[in-house]
Amino acid sequence: MRNRSLTTTLALAFAVTTLAVFALVGSYVYMMLARETSTQGDQDIVLAARHLRRLTEELQSIDDVTGHQARLESQVLGNTSLSAEVTDLSGHVLFEHNFSTAARLMWPHTSLAAAERITSDAIKAMTARDGVPYRRVATEAKLVDGTNVRIVVMRDMSDRSLLLQRYKNRLLQAGAAGALLAFLMSYLVVRSSLRPLRAIARSAANFTVEHLGSRIKVRRVPREFETLVSSLNGMFARFEHGFNRLSGYTTDLAHDMRTPLANLRGATEVVLARPRSSEDYQAALASNLEECDRLSRMIENVLFLARAEHPHFSRHLVTFQVDAELLRIAEYFEGIAEDAGVRIRVTGHGEIKADVELFRRAVSNLLANAVRYTPRDGEITLSVEALPDAVRVAVANEGVPLDPALLERVFDRFYRADPSRTGGTSVSGSTGLGLAIVRTIMELHGGSVHAESEPWGTRFVLTFAVLR
Known part of the structure; x- marks a missing residue:
């Protein structure tokens, strides 16, 4: 109907x-x-x-x-x-x-x-x-x-x-005529008043996948419709941003997955080109296993980001001592740090209420990133600072500092820092999702993360609000 x-x-x-x-x-x-x-x-x-x-x-x-x-x-x-x-x-x-x-x-x-x-x-x-x-x-x-x-x-x-009786009849006639006249005049007035709304609808119809930059442009919009136009334009802007972000995300994902797949295919083709020794086959299989691990980590990270964006993502908040958790994480990375020739130091004291597993994952990503870009004989500091309304957890490493213009972009998905920072010893191949996961975890906790670049190196700071 x-x-x-x-x-x-x-x-x-x-x-x-x-x-x-x-x-x-x-x-x-x-x-x-x-x-x-x-x-x-x-x-x-x-x-x-x-x-x-x-x-x-x-x-x-x-x-x-x-x-x-x-x-x-x-x-x-x-x-x-x-x-x-x-x-x-x-x-x-x-x-x-x-x-x-x-x-x-x-x-x-x-x-x-x-x-x-x-x-x-x-x-x-x-x-x-x-x-x-x-x-x-x-x-x-x-x-x-x-x-x-x-x-x-x-x-x-x-x-x-x-x-x-005559007066009553005239009242009835006048009432019927007045109601009819009111209907006609009201119809014309309402139709005229809704003309801007029809113009808004026509303008909104121009917003399509091919014209994501289209916005509602209607002259002489009544004040009652200004909020509607502003809300619709804001929604269109968010759609455009989300669509472009998804498009870029898909492109980056396809590009990053193509690299390990190409490595797998190339190594396999080289080995199969002619008979090889058992050592060559073992080396090829080991190389392929590394590429498979890289793909597995990438898929795992992508799935985590997808789950974390769901409104009903489950968190288990508990109160714990931050310095104790940092010592556990540092102990876990001790062997990797020794191989990379770097030292890990933990300072400060503080207490927060957060999901322990997510906290460990965020700090581990930052620490792995720091180990990757810290030169030999360098030092990585895990510090805790308790403020009146927040607790700050910092991961600082010595090495080549980041360009200040890139401090925000490093948290984008599949973004990698400038090549000058790749001179450090790598723990494993980067998927470009580690810092994006850190930012997502902090958003889940209502906190924030930012990077600071100093002449001696780089510091990543996690800020947790104090929950009363």
Whole structure:
């Protein structure tokens, strides 16, 4: 099912809101008008009833009621909606004006006493048998001779009902027209307001693998969309960086794996070119084994980096003495260092909370790198420095310093330092991933690693934040 248009949805919402406002306001005005018309009609009834009772009470007897009909009729003569009737208590009509027979059959037997005050509270609503609505009041009046008569004053509310009905119909028509107009205007306004969003979508469609440098460029973007544009451009920049990094990473990986494979193939072809002695075959197999070890280390390092980038990479954090671990690592590298003709020294004291295995791997990579580039009779220092908010672990080696411009690049995957540093004794072939692994391990611990170049050599510093 196709999704609804945002423009249509918002326009309908505005139209429904407008209709609801029309309904609320119209209902309020309608009720106020109905109340006002009812109040005015009640005032006419009350005034007419009061005047009729006052005039009736001035008459001597029932015969005078009949004789003064014109005078009584004058109290309601100017209003065609008013009706009046005077009867004796037995129901015999003494005077009537504009009275409906259908209405007479409906008026009640109860009425106000002659001494009671006539107010709007005494007015009752009724509907005649012919369906005509009335409002009426009934009261008694005492003649001069002491005879009581009943006075009934009614008002035909048909004109007011018709007025209210016409007003109600016009309110409904105006509400429907207003809602339709609100929908059309809202549709146009929303469509116009969303024009920059459509332009953003068209511009974003230009971002493809072939155009990674494409960015969203829309003129006169509303402030509400500025954050969206900035976020999308930032996302595109990260995509471009990640894609280029992955592309370069893949190229470097293929290049570095091709070298040992080429060495394996070349050595094997040379040996198979003609019959060889057993010593030659052993030498070839030993060379091939070294290349296989190099490939194995490279694959292992690549798999570690891939696993470490997973959000749920498992770490086992424990608190341990850094200097004790450094002594263990130095002891492990003792034989390799002796073969390379270098010394390893451990200084300082400190305590951190980290994954011991990952810590050992990071320091071992740095130490192996230091042994590789330290000249004979040189010294490598493993030091610990405890700061108030961090613990710094440094691996420093004597030798040819790094170019300051390359201090950050050495942590890139498959990057190797300048050739001038290859003059040291190599422990084993480098895969170009050791320092990249060190940086990844430090990122997993929320720390950092950086290199410092001095005239006497190079220092790599691991900074672990102190966990409270």
